[in-house]
Amino acid sequence: MNKRSLTFSCILFVLVSVTHAQTYDSRRLYFGVDVLRTFPLTFNRGFVFEPSLLYKTKDHTIIDLAVGFNDIRKDELYSNVAYANTGRYYRLGVGKFLLKSRKKFNEFNLQACLIYSDFTEKGTITFEGDNYGDLVEVRTQRNKLFIVELQPNYWLPISDRISVNFQVRINYIVTNPDEKDFPVYYVPGVGNVQAWGNRDGIPNSRRVTEGISIRLVYKFLEL
Amino acid sequence: MKYKLTRGLLSVIFISCLFTYSGCVDECELDSEPTLFIYFSTEKYYRSVYGLHGKEKPVNQPADYQYRVPLSIKDDSTIVIFESDVRNDTLTIHYSRTVEMQSARCGFRIYFDDFEIVKPTTFTQASVSSTLDYSQELYVNINE
Numbered sequence: 001m002n003k004r005s006l007t008f009s010c011i012l013f014v015l016v017s018v019t020h021a022q023t024y025d026s027r028r029l030y031f032g033v034d035v036l037r038t039f040p041l042t043f044n045r046g047f048v049f050e051p052s053l054l055y056k057t058k059d060h061t062i063i064d065l066a067v068g069f070n071d072i073r074k075d076e077l078y079s080n081v082a083y084a085n086t087g088r089y090y091r092l093g094v095g096k097f098l099l100k101s102r103k104k105f106n107e108f109n110l111q112a113c114l115i116y117s118d119f120t121e122k123g124t125i126t127f128e129g130d131n132y133g134d135l136v137e138v139r140t141q142r143n144k145l146f147i148v149e150l151q152p153n154y155w156l157p158i159s160d161r162i163s164v165n166f167q168v169r170i171n172y173i174v175t176n177p178d179e180k181d182f183p184v185y186y187v188p189g190v191g192n193v194q195a196w197g198n199r200d201g202i203p204n205s206r207r208v209t210e211g212i213s214i215r216l217v218y219k220f221l222e223l
Numbered sequence: 224m225k226y227k228l229t230r231g232l233l234s235v236i237f238i239s240c241l242f243t244y245s246g247c248v249d250e251c252e253l254d255s256e257p258t259l260f261i262y263f264s265t266e267k268y269y270r271s272v273y274g275l276h277g278k279e280k281p282v283n284q285p286a287d288y289q290y291r292v293p294l295s296i297k298d299d300s301t302i303v304i305f306e307s308d309v310r311n312d313t314l315t316i317h318y319s320r321t322v323e324m325q326s327a328r329c330g331f332r333i334y335f336d337d338f339e340i341v342k343p344t345t346f347t348q349a350s351v352s353s354t355l356d357y358s359q360e361l362y363v364n365i366n367e
Contacts, residue, residue, distance in 0.1 A: 079330030131277040132295035201326030
């Protein structure tokens with residue numbers, strides 16, 4: 001073997017080794033928790049808890065299964081309404097790696113999800129009566145909605161087992177919500193759906209919403 | 224010239240704010256309990272006129288034979304008691320209440336309708352002479 005051939009072989013060997021070391025072709029199981037949804041951006045107190053289980057196949061397909069629980073309060077909505085929302089939701093998503101080859105910091109994915117949200121909204125309306133006493137009315141409406149979601153996301157590995165998953169979520173509420181007493185304000189699994197409409201000052205609830213989220217994921221099994 | 228321009232601009236801004244603010248106040252800032260105005264066709268003096276089960280028992284000095292009492296938002300009727308040294312009278316007004324959303328800015332509102340004079344009422348010539356609108360004032364005439 002001459003010198004040129006040996007040099008070329010060495011270079012080829014290094015390239016193959018490096019490429020193989022940075023290609024993640026194993027099946028993996030992750031546990032994730034959304035950390036941004038619990039942040040009370042649109043409500044005064046309460047919680048949103050969304051754990052998830054993710055499975056990555058050898059060809060970099062992601063199967064994402066999440067379940068969410070929420071119980072949130074907003075003290076003043078529409079001037080004289082105390083608002084409460086309790087419910088749960090389920091999300092099933094399938095995602096695909098976008099780029100040609102996987103490297104450590106280039107994990108961009110596109111995921112499509114189906115969400116089922118079952119929740120109850122309660123509005124407590126108080127009218128102050130200085131002379132005879134207050135009038136308190138309670139209005140309750142329950143909704144079971146199907147939502148489709150498009151979710152571009154990025155995985156940032158911060159250690160061998162832990163990554164931060166940054167998500168952009170674009171949702172479309174497929175089912176017509178029941179809004180007999182007031183417009184739907186918050187859909188668990190989607191977020192705030194209120195919009196300022198022009199129906200005599202009564203806001204419409206949006207069918208298309210967008211938002212961001214951040215999830216911490218932990219790799220607990222590699223196959 | 225510059226001073227006049229500045230003064231003119233400030234006047235325009237002030238007047239605009241005045242009109243804008245007055246528009247917002249008229250629609251949403253309503254007293255929760257509407258006011259019932261009671262007119263007598265003949266002179267009638269009562270020592271005290273007040274709503275039954277209400278907190279206030281004012282001594283009303285009639286102006287043009289008119290008394291003023293708040294309407295209850297908690298119940299479907301308001302019983303008005305008229306007390307004098309020689310007699311006591313009663314006027315009961317019944318109505319329907321509907322709570323509906325008015326707007327995102329104002330929230331929910333109580334809509335009153337179907338006003339009628341019912342028993343127990345000691346007056347025989349009492350009638351409701353208006354409906355309740357944004358002014359939150361209701362008028363009753365008593366021709367006795």
